[in-house]
Amino acid sequence: MSKDYEPNIVAFLCNWCSYAGADLAGTSRVQYPPNINIIRVMCTGRVNPLFLVNAFQQGADSVLVSGCHPGDCHYMEGNFYARRRFTLMKELLEFIGVDPRRVNMSWVSASEGGKFKDVVEKLVKDAKDTGPFEQFRRNKINW
Amino acid sequence: MVDLEKLRQTAKDIVSRDDVKHIIGWKQGTYGFRVEPHFAAEPDEADALTFSPLCTNNLATYLTLAEKLPVPRGEEPDTRKVALMVKGCDSRAVVQLLVEQGLTREGVYVVGCPCSGVVDVKKVEKMFPDILEPAQAYWKNDQIVFQLPDGEKEVSREEVLPQKCLLCRYPNPVIYDELLWDEVKAWGSEDYEDVKELEAKSPEERWDFWKDKFSSCLRCYSCRNVCPMCYCEDCVLDRLNPTWTFRSVNLSENTSYHLARAFHLAGRCIECGECERVCPVDIPLMKLNRKLYKEVVERFDYEPGIDPEATPLQASYRPDDEEDFIL
Numbered sequence: 001m002s003k004d005y006e007p008n009i010v011a012f013l014c015n016w017c018s019y020a021g022a023d024l025a026g027t028s029r030v031q032y033p034p035n036i037n038i039i040r041v042m043c044t045g046r047v048n049p050l051f052l053v054n055a056f057q058q059g060a061d062s063v064l065v066s067g068c069h070p071g072d073c074h075y076m077e078g079n080f081y082a083r084r085r086f087t088l089m090k091e092l093l094e095f096i097g098v099d100p101r102r103v104n105m106s107w108v109s110a111s112e113g114g115k116f117k118d119v120v121e122k123l124v125k126d127a128k129d130t131g132p133f134e135q136f137r138r139n140k141i142n143w
Numbered sequence: 144m145v146d147l148e149k150l151r152q153t154a155k156d157i158v159s160r161d162d163v164k165h166i167i168g169w170k171q172g173t174y175g176f177r178v179e180p181h182f183a184a185e186p187d188e189a190d191a192l193t194f195s196p197l198c199t200n201n202l203a204t205y206l207t208l209a210e211k212l213p214v215p216r217g218e219e220p221d222t223r224k225v226a227l228m229v230k231g232c233d234s235r236a237v238v239q240l241l242v243e244q245g246l247t248r249e250g251v252y253v254v255g256c257p258c259s260g261v262v263d264v265k266k267v268e269k270m271f272p273d274i275l276e277p278a279q280a281y282w283k284n285d286q287i288v289f290q291l292p293d294g295e296k297e298v299s300r301e302e303v304l305p306q307k308c309l310l311c312r313y314p315n316p317v318i319y320d321e322l323l324w325d326e327v328k329a330w331g332s333e334d335y336e337d338v339k340e341l342e343a344k345s346p347e348e349r350w351d352f353w354k355d356k357f358s359s360c361l362r363c364y365s366c367r368n369v370c371p372m373c374y375c376e377d378c379v380l381d382r383l384n385p386t387w388t389f390r391s392v393n394l395s396e397n398t399s400y401h402l403a404r405a406f407h408l409a410g411r412c413i414e415c416g417e418c419e420r421v422c423p424v425d426i427p428l429m430k431l432n433r434k435l436y437k438e439v440v441e442r443f444d445y446e447p448g449i450d451p452e453a454t455p456l457q458a459s460y461r462p463d464d465e466e467d468f469i470l
Contacts, residue, residue, distance in 0.1 A: 080460035088409045091438045097350025106470035136398040
């Protein structure tokens with residue numbers, strides 16, 4: 001792995017908490033690594049666990065699902081369902097040999113810009129340690 | 144013990160009823176140790192039904208495979224029951240279908256056949272190669288007796304049973320309208336030995352193991368089609384827009400296929416082992432299913448296919464589910 005390897009992190013952030021948290025980090029001029037590609041979803045319950053598999057296939061080195069703290073969901077219970085699904089998908093991915101540090105979930109509320117920064121920094125550090133994800137990345141065919 | 148006379152008589156009585164469409168059971172196949180599904184709609188067709196250690200098929204699949212054609216105007220839909228012969232594991236598939244409301248309790252008549260373990264046909268064919276004539280088998284204490292052209296052969300159960308039967312904890316149907324003979328004593332216990340063995344390895348070793356298995360996959364989709372729990376009319380793996388999994392057969396798409404298949408059975412797989420049985424390249428699919436089964440039991444204290452009144456695992460939650468990994 002080259003020294004200037006920059007990981008590609010795909011993050012699914014819920015509209016009501018984590019996305020607003022990331023926005024707060026931005027407006028309050030908190031510096032966090034730019035390796036993160038944010039996809040806004042209305043709720044973590046919207047995240048089909050196959051999104052994670054698809055992200056890995058299409059070039060993610062690490063994925064993050066982030067939403068409201070349990071009990072704070074805008075839709076009352078979306079993040080509880082998401083937690084169950086994510087647990088099972090994480091176990092499955094680990095079982096076939098994906099590094100557990102590549103599959104992450106966090107609770108970040110709209111007022112936790114600082115926490116969002118910490119999460120991203122941890123993810124980038126872990127992703128740099130684990131290196132590029134190549135296990136089942138989709139190979140582009142150059143016709 | 145297995146009483147074929149009673150089985151056939153019961154089946155005849157059932158198909159004679161006005162409110163039953165047909166009974167789905169097993170009959171002798173055309174060669175070797177093969178047994179095929181049999182749909183008896185008339186009483187005289189029920190004579191072909193059989194039950195033996197060779198009846199490996201999980202017939203619960205046919206409950207959801209039946210094509211539901213639109214009813215012509217002026218005609219009433221056929222609401223007759225479908226009678227189904229089930230082993231212990233098959234009955235759990237019926238329960239799980241009831242949980243998911245894939246069928247109604249009134250629409251099915253379950254005939255329970257307590258089972259002492261069915262054989263793994265691949266193992267038997269290795270043991271007795273070149274048997275072309277239809278062969279039969281029956282249980283005798285802890286043995287399975289094969290009736291071959293050159294006499295009877297007794298084999299201990301451990302030698303020919305697949306892993307799912309050796310570990311079976313539900314040999315007796317958990318749901319039935321009629322039980323054909325006495326219940327057998329359950330023998331299995333679940334310790335997830337093989338799953339733990341693989342879990343103990345490093346991620347790289349695990350990936351090497353699965354990489355080898357997934358690259359040999361032909362994507363014939365047998366595992367999906369035979370599964371009694373895979374009954375979506377519009378399967379996510381067939382869908383073109385969005386295309387979740389490309390059709391090309393390569394490691395990336397195969398892995399994505401197997402992850403999707405296993406994940407969609409999380410908290411639903413009832414461990415009938417059909418996927419592994421039909422796999423032409425012997426991918427240990429039950430390892431993936433059993434891994435998720437283990438997590439579901441340990442983390443969520445949920446066992447699929449036992450209680451028809453339960454809520455599906457992924458459609459329910461507990462506020463205090465474990466979340467030790469969440470940042």
